[in-house]
Amino acid sequence: RKVLVSGANGFIGIWVVRTLLEQGYSVRSAVRAEEKGQHLKKMFGGYGDKHEIVVVPDITKEGAFDEAVKGVDAVEHIASPVTFNVEDPYELITPAVNGTVGMLHSVLKHGTSVQRVVITSSTAAVVRDDPNPLEFDENNWNEQCLEILAEGGPRLIGHIKYRASKTLAEKAVWKFWEENRGKITWDIVVLNPPYVFGPTIHDVASPSALNISTLEWHKFIVHPTSSGATNEFLATRGGGWVDVRDLAEAHMLALEKEAAGSKRIIINAGVWKWQDFLDAANAISPPPKLSQPLPVGNPGAGSADPAAIHMLVFKTDRARDIFGLKYHTIAETTEDMLADFESRG
Numbered sequence: 001r002k003v004l005v006s007g008a009n010g011f012i013g014i015w016v017v018r019t020l021l022e023q024g025y026s027v028r029s030a031v032r033a034e035e036k037g038q039h040l041k042k043m044f045g046g047y048g049d050k051h052e053i054v055v056v057p058d059i060t061k062e063g064a065f066d067e068a069v070k071g072v073d074a075v076e077h078i079a080s081p082v083t084f085n086v087e088d089p090y091e092l093i094t095p096a097v098n099g100t101v102g103m104l105h106s107v108l109k110h111g112t113s114v115q116r117v118v119i120t121s122s123t124a125a126v127v128r129d130d131p132n133p134l135e136f137d138e139n140n141w142n143e144q145c146l147e148i149l150a151e152g153g154p155r156l157i158g159h160i161k162y163r164a165s166k167t168l169a170e171k172a173v174w175k176f177w178e179e180n181r182g183k184i185t186w187d188i189v190v191l192n193p194p195y196v197f198g199p200t201i202h203d204v205a206s207p208s209a210l211n212i213s214t215l216e217w218h219k220f221i222v223h224p225t226s227s228g229a230t231n232e233f234l235a236t237r238g239g240g241w242v243d244v245r246d247l248a249e250a251h252m253l254a255l256e257k258e259a260a261g262s263k264r265i266i267i268n269a270g271v272w273k274w275q276d277f278l279d280a281a282n283a284i285s286p287p288p289k290l291s292q293p294l295p296v297g298n299p300g301a302g303s304a305d306p307a308a309i310h311m312l313v314f315k316t317d318r319a320r321d322i323f324g325l326k327y328h329t330i331a332e333t334t335e336d337m338l339a340d341f342e343s344r345g
């Protein structure tokens with residue numbers, strides 16, 4: 001079976017490509033430019049014609065994926081801008097929404113052999129900020145970011161713009177589904193991961209070029225002093241998380257599990273605080289060889305503290321029932337991420 005993967009050169013995308021190839025799928029990796037496919041080509045050269053690259057220069061253009069979807073059995077649509085650093089929110093919203101809707105329309109018109117389309121959404125489309133801790137499941141929608149977007153005032157900060165792009169893109173998916181479900185022979189699965197951590201295998205020239213979630217991890221775990229993070233910040237800030245390898249497996253299972261069809265599914269390993277990762281990092285023996293000693297923060301002050309409050313908690317019954325994933329632990333992911341940073345010098 002052949003799968004089209006968009007955003008294939010990104011942190012999550014390349015793990016999805018690798019997981020699919022390892023499990024015997026053929027993969028067509030979609031990237032924006034020829035040179036963005038070089039690293040993928042090299043990494044998966046051993047798979048011969050089971051791995052190919054397709055260049056889709058502008059995913060916001062109508063019909064952008066028309067050629068790319070021809071002859072594939074499934075699609076993993078992962079491409080979407082992930083940055084909080086934009087002035088105009090539509091720099092994120094336009095590619096997020098048009099890229100997603102465009103992919104669905106290309107499949108509708110030209111994906112004659114497609115059976116399933118998996119869309120990488122986010123818990124950004126689920127959560128809302130609140131002074132009190134909240135628990136979320138797949139019935140929750142982030143209307144808050146859309147209200148702030150409509151207001152356009154000072155509350156419209158970077159991560160709210162990102163949340164709006166993911167919420168609007170996912171809303172567009174379900175709108176498309178409602179309008180077309182009667183006339184299509186394929187179905188849709190949406191995955192909603194929170195923070196994604198884990199070792200990187202995409203093309204990262206330097207730590208500053210990491211994707212946002214591993215960049216933050218690097219900043220707060222490997223360099224918390226220079227990042228200006230206080231012990232209180234490290235002990236209290238966190239959310240939900242999942243290891244990128246487990247998320248990649250979920251993307252593969254989303255193609256295979258009948259029960260996943262027409263559902264949004266939160267993929268979350270559990271709660272965390274930055275201090276939890278620091279404690280795990282400092283428990284590694286022998287210690288990783290990094291350019292500077294690891295900071296310790298305030299050991300035990302994260303989730304291990306019985307008084308710890310988790311503002312965002314996710315119910316994961318649906319993922320458990322459909323996928324039954326065994327998630328990496330904070331200790332395992334920390335060890336693998338530090339080994340990754342160690343190997344990169």
Ligand code: NDP
Binds near residue numbers: 193
């Ligand atoms: P990366 O930044 O590493 O990857 C993003 C991918 O999307 C890249 O391949 C990038 O291509 C592509 N992309 C971005 N903007 C555009 C655009 N305008 N046109 C075409 N392609 C574009 O991020 P991640 O791998 O972390 O994110 C992948 C997906 O996972 C996104 O949909 C994101 O919202 C979602 N997600 C990520 C989480 C995380 O913690 N990392 C959490 C929850 C969801 P290029 O290299 O050419 O820019």
